[in-house]
Amino acid sequence: xxxxxxxxxxxDEVSDEEQDVAGSDSEDETVNDAAIDSAHDSESEIExxxxxxxxxxxxxxxxxxxxxxxxxxxxxxxxxxPPCNAVRTRAQNIIVHLPGVKEYARNAKSPLECFQLFxxxxxxxxxxxxxxxxxxxxxxxxxxxxxxxxxxxxxxxAFLGLLIMAGVLRASHLNFIDLWAQDGSGVEMFRLTMSYKxxxxxxxxxxxxxxxxxxxxxxxxxxxx
Numbered sequence: 001x002x003x004x005x006x007x008x009x010x011x012d013e014v015s016d017e018e019q020d021v022a023g024s025d026s027e028d029e030t031v032n033d034a035a036i037d038s039a040h041d042s043e044s045e046i047e048x049x050x051x052x053x054x055x056x057x058x059x060x061x062x063x064x065x066x067x068x069x070x071x072x073x074x075x076x077x078x079x080x081x082p083p084c085n086a087v088r089t090r091a092q093n094i095i096v097h098l099p100g101v102k103e104y105a106r107n108a109k110s111p112l113e114c115f116q117l118f119x120x121x122x123x124x125x126x127x128x129x130x131x132x133x134x135x136x137x138x139x140x141x142x143x144x145x146x147x148x149x150x151x152x153x154x155x156x157x158a159f160l161g162l163l164i165m166a167g168v169l170r171a172s173h174l175n176f177i178d179l180w181a182q183d184g185s186g187v188e189m190f191r192l193t194m195s196y197k198x199x200x201x202x203x204x205x206x207x208x209x210x211x212x213x214x215x216x217x218x219x220x221x222x223x224x225x
Contacts, residue, residue, distance in 0.1 A: 062079065131205050
């Protein structure tokens with residue numbers, strides 16, 4: 001084979017290789033274009049799904065999320081926008097009667113009248129009767145009769161009033177004698193109402209029932225059960 005023939009053969013081989021490279025490049029470009037189109041389509045789908053989600057779910061600016069929730073429990077959403085009033089009211093939300101106290105209690109205007117709604121004359125008389133029965137039972141233990149005098153309606157009302165005032169003043173952790181202190185730290189109302197000894201005596205003797213027949217009444221209750 002001559003040199004010229006060898007050179008022509010080499011040139012033909014080089015030309016074929018260039019054509020192969022060009023063909024592979026065009027295929028790569030086609031693949032890349034297809035990948036770009038696919039990525040663009042997927043991004044479009046994601047944007048469309050986000051738009052649908054935004055339409056179906058309210059934005060965070062329209063409601064509050066509760067902070068205090070049960071463990072592993074759902075969070076509570078509090079809407080900032082009031083609900084539509086053009087809907088039928090649920091049966092449990094229909095107000096049958098106006099809230100407030102009953103008609104009998106509406107006539108009470110002063111604190112004393114409100115107090116008498118709970119401790120009326122019948123209750124006070126019950127306390128006085130049973131307390132005096134217990135005082136008669138234990139008065140023999142006292143050397144002087146004035147130390148075990150019976151009570152009455154007025155004194156019983158005053159005694160209950162002092163108990164309520166002690167609760168108002170948050171005196172549950174104080175010694176009662178501190179409320180009768182005369183050095184300026186006590187409460188004048190307590191000293192002017194009754195003595196400290198009389199208050200303790202009534203507190204000890206206060207009874208809601210007759211202790212003399214309590215056992216018999218308990219037997220009847222147990223038998224009825």
